[in-house]
Amino acid sequence: MMCDFLFSLVCTGEIFELKAELNSDKKEKKKEAVKKVIASMTVGKDVSALFPDVVNCMQTDNLELKKLVYLYLMNYAKSQPDMAIMAVNTFVKDCEDPNPLIRALAVRTMGCIRVDKITEYLCEPLRKCLKDEDPYVRKTAAVCVAKLHDINAQLVEDQGFLDTLKDLISDSNPMVVANAVAALSEIAESHPNSNLLDLNPQTINKLLTALNECTEWGQIFILDCLANYTPRDDRESQSICERVTPRLSHANSAVVLSAVKVLMKFMEMLPKDLDYYGTLLKKLAPPLVTLLSAEPELQYVALRNINLIVQRRPEILKHEMKVFFVKYNDPIYVKLEKLDIMIRLASQANIAQVLAELKEYATEVDVDFVRKAVRAIGRCAIKVEQSAERCVSTLLDLIQTKVNYVVQEAIVVIKDIFRKYPNKYESVIATLCENLDSLDEPEARAAMIWIVGEYAERIDNADELLESFLEGFHDESTQVQLQLLTAIVKLFLKKPTETQELVQQVLSLATQDSDNPDLRDRGYIYWRLLSTDPVAAKEVVLAEKPLISEETDLIEPTLLEELICHIGTLASVYHKPPSAFVEGSRGVQHKRLPGSAGSGESVESPDTGSAAGVSEAPPAVIPSQGDLLGDLLNLDLTPPTTTGPPPPASSGMQMGAMDLLGGGLDSLVGFGAPPAAMPASFNVPVSGGLDDLFDLGGGVGMPMGVFNPPKTVWLPAMKAKGLEISGTFVRRAGVIQMEMTLTNKAMSVMTDFAIQFNRNSFGLAPAGPLQVLTPLSPNQSIEAALPLSTVGPVMKMEPLNNLQVAVKNNIDVFYFSCQYPISMLFAEDGKMERQVFLATWKDIPNDNESQFQIKDCHLNSALSRFLCSLEVSTTQLTD
């Protein structure tokens, strides 16, 4: 047999030798020579000089030799297009060969030769091969169309190959169908709008039939293609799911994951109360777990995908925590991914087990893994409040090990724990401070500095600690410098007497000696704040920080939805949309999950109402105006049962008309803004008024802040020495206003008006002085609008919305009380991120919660929004 000598061709003399051998009369010698040529080609040597000699060997009846020559041709034809033409004749002849294997070989190879002149000759043979009697030739020809399209798309269209390819989807042979689907999907990807893969129920049916019969690879092509289809309704969606689920038992992981992709996508359309929906959820877990017993590389891909699936549908794997426990011999990439998923699945139910595991991992060898395990302990603390204490003590134990990177990692997470549970675990600060000197990573240093600054009043030598960092200020990374600056300013505000020098030092370091604009700017801002208004500085710098959310590093929802559509592919491995790593036009299309069926009614059953209401937000974060209006109109004007496809984009004019109609309606009802303001609100898609109006279309007339109650008399003239005040509360552009009519019914002129509120339930307070400019002459009325804020002192009133007001003028001080509508306090943008909502909800003490059943309630999004905003207010109440 051949040996190493094939791989060790070096000197140029050998080219001549080879040339002689190639032209030898002996077949065997010829073949050996071609093999040598291919071997040199493989290792990257240039053997293109032998082109004519090799091509001469093409005319042979030895199939093996022919294949070798073809291989050579595919490699060098592009660099020698003129000579490549010499081969055309043989190709065309081979395409007519009685042996189907040779016909297929010829058409397969021809498609790989990217020379224009050759592709011209390819058309006729390809056309014949697409209709060949032998399925092997047809399946090869189907792929060849995709090859040709890659070289010359126009040619493929002109020659009508696309139609022939479409016909192959109905071929009797499953493998031909599969290859045709693969080729069409690829071509369709470069023509996003061509509607080439015209998927309709009939073709879907054909594909599903072929799915049962074709090779494992063919099943993958078909499933990946199916995933691009959007079923018309939930029934169709269910029937496709039913036919795809058997694939979950396939031995090939790619078939399984592609089936999971189809199911995850089509599940979106199934009503959640359907029995089948639950069945499907249950069916998904076992195959996903089985993927973890595959080879490590596949495990890695599976875990990256499970990470996405767990974020989208945590219920699928919530009971499978144990399978994600790390094994000692797992490759590091599998370990790290498993750890990620463990944190995602951690809950009160399994936290003890998880913590025990994490503690175990924190003593392993691999530095990255240990770090991640330590970080994971911190994340558990933040996620599961009940475990926080145990987590903190575990972290302290780890700090005691004095292993440098463990300590640093622990400090970084403890900072986060402080932010989640302020004033609870500060007792550990002393231990942290002991390790100050060993910190050498910017992130850990910054975290430590933050802690010192934040709790400066409890650390006796905070100034010394911070000063020690200041010595090498310019060698620190920006992160540390910024943190140090802030921390010292905090310290100064807390202990102004001893630290004046220190703060001056850091400000001058930041502003005068630094080239970093961020640092300089922050320095100047602090400086100015401190020098002009120390009280304001205190309010700004020492403001109460919002709590951090419990789930960190979640994938942004729109991206997550897109990635779910890409399950199994590279995008799901990178957790990036294809456009981030694919060049050119391919993959630029953004895929989206289908909306759920009948979004108005079936999904939002009372018990899921609040959650569903939030998650039903349109998937795109900032929809273009047209889209938004389209969606809204769709929701509003079509009966809720038939949530069809969005109206075609062509009807721009028509849509305009609708808008006007909407606007008219708005002004007719007389809510909020006057008609003249309407066009302006169209330009702002987020404008509250429009949004609300369309949401209201469902029929429930819930006052959403835009309704202004008429003025009532608050202070009769009799009680106030001739001053009559009638008024109302309104909400305009997000600002609460108290609108009053002051009438002078006395005989003398009134001046010097002022107003003050007693403490009240929601902290309402005048945001500015009462603007009554002119002296109020007898029998004159004046309109005054007083903007209100909700930052005033709070005291619970009875009833809750009672407000006690004092009005003063040059005559006397008068007191009255009035009641404001609760709705006035609701923010227009009451929709909250799901996470935020849940976090807020949990923050309300349990005894403040009361439960009651809403029966037979037609809950539409306006109501759910109302519930959301109600939630915000009650939260305020408990503050």
Added chain:
Amino acid sequence: MIGGLFIYNHKGEVLISRVYRDDIGRNAVDAFRVNVIHARQQVRSPVSNIARTSFFHVKRSNIWLAAVTKQNVNATMVFEFLYKMCDVMAAYFGKISEENVKNNFVLIYELLDEILDFGYPQNSETGALKTFITQQGIKSQHHSKEEQSQITSQVTGQIGWRREGIKYRRNELFLDVLESVNLLMSPQGQVLSAHVSGRVVMKSYLSGMPECKFGMNDKIVIDKQGKTGSTEDGAKSGKQSIAIDDCTFHQCVRLSKFDSERSISFIPPDGDYELMRYRTTKDIILPFRVIPLVREVGRTKLEVKVVIKSNFKSSLLAQKIEVRIPTPLNTSGVQLICMKGKAKYKASENAIVWKVKRMAGMKESQISAEIELLPTNDKKKWARPPISMNFEVPFAPSGLKVRYLKVFEPKLNYSDHDVIKWVRYIGRSGIYETRC
């Protein structure tokens, strides 16, 4: 789709390079070598993105197989394909080694041309491939017209894994139930996780196109039949049926039928193949229990005692038992006493390896070791890797039992009774670890 496929030796020299797509240049070959093979670090991911090109790699002994692409390919498929490629190569020329790859490079190119077209995997069943891709390369010319069309219909057909017209004088089949039992146990003897991953491997020498039906003591099936009252096999085994968490099948099995009726029916490939894989987590018989006892005596000495207990019928014999007890890196000497078998300290592996050839059920044995340590000033404590164990037992730890395998071949004159069937159960240790 896959843009190119490269095979490298351990030094990073290219042995095979096949480019399928125009967007993959020759420099991709070097990019992988420089960034992955020659990278100093340990491999951190089997997928790497270098200059907007994605590389997927698997390693077989010291041979690297890498698939390259610039598109958003189905990553799972690429890895499955790479494994399949390894299987196909192994079926043709045995072990995948540098020498074998070099000696068979023409064959490999031929295979790559056939099973990957424009980066799309095609039929890769060795049974079918071997009919027209041979190492001699001569056979293909002597096919008659019928043979040719038979080949193509097999390659593209519904039953791509079996050719027609197979004949045996003796119809025979062998079923192996191979299980690997995995365990992670805490030092206190609490099972942290345990599962069995099993495979049913079949060797079939059957004539014609036989229709087979396979049955086992699957809980769902038994429960269904329980109503009609035919559970004789179950009663004998003591444990009636087992709950299977999940199973996957060779592509010959009709999945839709399994999904609807939970029956496993198929036309088997000829020769060796894996019929199914399954996974169970409930009621696993753990063949061995490992009880570790580690005591640190001062800073320079460790005392380790490990007891193993066999937990199965005393009439059965376990074989190839090996217990691996990790030792600290600063071990200077080890004294060992064991009741049974041979034990050795292997300094290069940082472990004590204790081997016992055979052990009957319901027995126990122990080893004690004194480990002397060199004093170190290494701050970090020894991580105490788990004690792992290997063994082989002649039963299925999951409790799986084959109930029947029926063969029907309506066209030929042999019946189910004429087929000679052999069934064998082997339970092996997978990752069988006890923390200490």
